[in-house]
Amino acid sequence: MRAFSDWFYANKLLLNVQKTSFVVFSPKNTNNNMTSITLANQQVLRVNKSDSAIFLGFTMDLELE
Numbered sequence: 001m002r003a004f005s006d007w008f009y010a011n012k013l014l015l016n017v018q019k020t021s022f023v024v025f026s027p028k029n030t031n032n033n034m035t036s037i038t039l040a041n042q043q044v045l046r047v048n049k050s051d052s053a054i055f056l057g058f059t060m061d062l063e064l065e
Contacts, residue, residue, distance in 0.1 A: 005039050017042040023053050023060065 037044040047053045052061040
């Protein structure tokens with residue numbers, strides 16, 4: 001995922017990888033194979049089915065409930 005790193009660098013933005021996670025939203029019958037993202041040689045954690053993510057103060061889970 002070199003494009004992520006390039007975009008942050010080009011826009012002079014820093015990302016705290018320890019405070020960052022990612023969620024993949026897709027239909028249930030779709031096999032999404034994006035399993036990891038690496039930025040600055042650090043792995044960004046993917047939110048699992050039993051976990052949730054906070055985005056701009058909103059808590060979301062994989063079911064968008």
